[in-house]
Amino acid sequence: xxxxxxxxxxxxxxxxxxxxxxxxxxxxxxxxxxxxxxxxxxxxxxxxxxxxxxxxxxxxxxxxxxxxxxxxxxxxxxxxxxxxxxxxxxxxxxxxxxxxxxxxxxxxxxxxxxxxxxxxxxxx
Numbered sequence: 757x758x759x760x761x762x763x764x765x766x767x768x769x770x771x772x773x774x775x776x777x778x779x780x781x782x783x784x785x786x787x788x789x790x791x792x793x794x795x796x797x798x799x800x801x802x803x804x805x806x807x808x809x810x811x812x813x814x815x816x817x818x819x820x821x822x823x824x825x826x827x828x829x830x831x832x833x834x835x836x837x838x839x840x841x842x843x844x845x846x847x848x849x850x851x852x853x854x855x856x857x858x859x860x861x862x863x864x865x866x867x868x869x870x871x872x873x874x875x876x877x878x879x880x
Contacts, residue, residue: 777803778851785850793873794830797857800848801828834869837861853877 780803787796805828828836837844837859846857854876862870 781848781850784848784855785852788850788853788855788873788875793855793857794871796848796855797833797846797871797873798830800846800855800857801833803848804846833859838868 780799783799784796787799838861841861844859848855856874858872860870862868
């Protein structure tokens with residue numbers, strides 16, 4: 757009985773994970789298609805954060821040696837890039853296209869981060 761119950765729980769977890777992943781893929785694709793690439797980037801971060809959170813929470817909480825704060829919004833992402841002075845690349849597969857954001861720290865203190873977005877349309 758315990759084995760069947762744990763298999764059912766695992767199946768439900770996998771099903772919810774896949775549903776969440778598809779939802780975030782569609783949100784990213786729709787946002788990008790509407791020209792809202794910054795919002796698509798935030799959805800990519802939320803998807804990444806949710807996946808990380810689910811992986812970590814799947815382990816015993818006592819075993820976690822660190823805390824994490826998720827998800828980040830765009831101003832937080834920009835602040836981290838400014839502080840670390842390192843480029844960041846986000847990639848997200850939306851089911852229709854691959855989106856790539858390249859975030860680069862700049863020397864100009866006013867803008868401080870250059871954000872470039874690229875897409876590769878995928879034909880099924």
